Amino acid sequence: MRRFGAFHLAALVAGFAFLYLPIVALVAYSFNASRLVTVWGGFSTHWYGALLSNQPLLDAAWLTIRVALVSATLATVLGTLAALALARYRIFTGRTLFSGMVMAPLVMPEVITGLSLLLLFVAGDVERGYWTVVIAHATFSLGFACIVVQARLAGFDRSLEEAARDLGATPAETFRTVTLPLIWPAVAAAWMLAFTLSLDDLVIASFTTGPGATTLPMRLYSAIRLGVTPEINAACTIMIAAVAVAVIGASLLMKRDALAGR
Amino acid sequence: MNRDSSRPEAAGRRASPGSVRRDFQPWNDPAAKPLVEFRNVTKRFGAVVAVDRLSLSIHAREFFALLGPSGCGKTTLMRLLAGFEQPDEGEILLDGIDITAVPPHRRPVNMMFQSYALFPHMSVGDNIAYGLKREGLPKVEIAARVDAMLGRVRLKGMEKRRPDQLSGGQRQRVALARALVKQPKLLLLDEPLGALDKKLREETQYELMDLQADLGLTFMVVTHDQDEAMTMADRMAVMDHGRLLQIAPPDLIYEAPASRFVAEFVGDINLIAGKVTAIEGDLVTLESQTLGVIELDEDAPTCRPGDALTVGLRPEKIALSHDEPAQAINKVAGEIWDIGYLGDMTMVQVMVGGDDGKLFKVSLTNRTRRIERPFAWEDKVWLSWDVEAGMVLAS
Secondary structure (H helix, E strand, C coil): CCCCCHHHHHHHHHHHHHHHHHHHHHHHHHCECCCCCCCCCCECCHHHHHHHCCHHHHHHHHHHHHHHHHHHHHHHHHHHHHHHHHHHCCCCCCHHHHHHHHHHHHHCCHHHHHHHHHHHHHHCCCCCCHHHHHHHHHHHHHHHHHHHHHHHHHCCCHHHHHHHHHCCCCHHHHHHHHHHHHHHHHHHHHHHHHHHHHHCCCHHHHHHCCCCCCCHHHHHHHHHCCCCCHHHHHHHHHHHHHHHHHHHHHHHHHHHHHHHHC | CCCHHHCCCCHHHCCCCHHHCCCCCHHHCCCCCCCEEEEEEEEEECCEEEEEEEEEEECCCCEEEEECCCCCCHHHHHHHHHCCCCCCEEEEEECCEECCCCCHHHCCEEEECCCCCCCCCCCHHHHHHHHHHHCCCCHHHHHHHHHHHHHHCCCCCCCCCCHHHCCHHHHHHHHHHHHHCCCCCEEEEECCCCCCCHHHHHHHHHHHHHHHHHHCCEEEEEECCHHHHHHHCCEEEEEECCEEEEEECHHHHHHCCCCHHHHHHCCCCEEEEEEEEEEECCEEEEEECCCEEEEEECCCCCCCCCCEEEEEECHHHCEEECCCCCCCCEEEEEEEEEEEECCCEEEEEEEECCCCCEEEEEEEECCCCCCCCCCCCCCEEEEEECCCCCEEECC
C-alpha cells in the first residue's frame, strides 16, 4: 500500500475537521461543568442529569420519537409497496410518472414540501398537531424508503416467487414466506433511514405542527434563541448518538444484504 | 404398459433408451384419454405470437420432450401449463378438466425451474417441505415424505444445509425433490440439465428416466438440447415460431422428419434438390443438378413426375470408398475437403460436382483402433447410398 504523502494527510485532516469539528465541540462542551458555553470549567455529566428534570424538553423528545416511529413505519410500508409495483410491473401506464413522483420529495426543497403540506392541511381544515407531522414526515421519507427497497428488488430472482406459487402458495403466502424474508434487510434499512430523517427534521415539522405538538429539534431551535446552554449541547449529543446508531445500523444491514445478494 | 420391467434397476444394465419401451404407445390408441390437452391455444405478447393455435395431447406416464430453438415458444407453452401465463385463445385441459382459469397454486402440476429457484433462506429440508406445508399436511407426514424424498435423490444427511452450500448437481436434485414430493400429475422440467457439466448431464438423464418410470409420473421436459430430448423422451415435439412441426418418438423424428426444418434441426443432414423424372411403385427417380440421376424408395410416394423435391440424406447413411462401387444404384464421385476426427467417429466433408459444387457430410464410425486412416485430404472418393437412405422432405 502506498503511504500517505504530507499533502494527502493534511487534506484528509482538514476535510474531517471541517465535517466533524463542530460536532466534536458540541459533544465536548456538553460535558462542561461551567454554565458558560465558551469557558471550559472541567468535566461533568451534570447537564445530562439536568435534562431529566427539563419537562418541556423531555416531552418534546418523547413526541419526536413517537412521530419518528409511526412515520417511519408508514413510509416503509408505502415505500416498499411502491418499490414492489415499480420493480414488478415494468410496463404500466404512467410508470415513469409514478416513479418520478415517488422520487420527487428527495430533491424538493423542504420549505416547499412543508408549505404545500401546510396549505393542504389548512384547505382540508385538518387540525394541526401530532398526526399532521406524522403524515408530513411519512410523505417526505417515503421516497427514500422506496429507493432503498427498490435497489434490493432489482436483483431479486422472480422465479423464486413463481416457484412458491407453483408449490401451492397463495400470493399472500408467497409474499410472507419468500419475498419478505428475502428483502427484509432492505426494508429494515429503509425503516431506519426514515426514522432518522424524521428524528432530525426541523423545517417540515415547523410548517405542519400545531399548538401542543413541539418536536425536539423545534424545542432546541427555540431554546437557542435564548442562548446556548450546555443542557442543549447534552440533548444534541444524545440525538447525534441516536442518529449515528440508526445510520450505522442501516448501512450494516444494506451491506449484509449486498453480500447475501451475490 | 409393462414399462417397469423394461427398465432394469442396475445402473450398468440400462441399455435401452426411452424411446424403445415397446408396448408403451398410448398416443396410437384412439381410446386413450390424454392427461394434458391443448386445444387451439394461442398466446401473444404484444405483436409477438409466442404460441400459435397449438393443439397437443400428452398421456399419463409419458416422458414428453419439447425441443426447439430459443424463442420458439417452448418456455411459454410450459408456463401456460404451470399457470404463469394465460392463453389469449383456446383452452388447456388436465385430466379432462379445463384448467385455463385455475391459478398456479391450485394446479396439480409442478415445475422444476431452469435456475432451480431454490429458496436461499431455507435449508434443503425446508425447501422440500415447502409445498407440503402449503397443503396443510400434518407435521409427521411432511417429515416422513421429505425424508423418503431425500433418500430417493441421494441427499440424506444434507437436509440442514443451505442451497449455497451445495454443488450444482446437488442443487438440481433438491429442485427435483421439491417438485416431486408434491406427487404432481404432471412434472414440468425447464432445461433440467442445462446447468450441469457433460458427464453429470449424462448420468442425470438416466436418473430422471428411472425416477419417472419408478414413480409412474408424467414428465414434460423443455430443452434446446436434442441429445437430451432424444435420450429421455418417449415422444418429442419439435417446435418453431409457436407451432408444433412434428410430434413423434425420437427415432421417427430422426428417420422420418415431417419437414425440412425438423430434418435440419435434429441431427446433421445433406440436402439435395431434384426433379422427379419417373415413379415406379415405391421407387422414385430424380434428376439432380449436382448428382445426376438418383433413386429412392419412398412409402406410397405422393409426388408426381415433374415435381421439384428436396431429398435429405443423413451423414451416417452414406458409404465412402476409393474405388467406384459397382453395385450401388446411387453413387457420385467427389473430393475430400475436410476431415474432423472425433474419436468415436470421423466426420468427412466431401465436395461433389467440382470446386463450386456441393459439400456432403459423411460420418464414419471408427470401429477399429487403427491409427492409420483410410482417407486423407484431397483424396478422390466415391459416395454411395441405398435407395432407402434418402427421404423426401416437405419444405
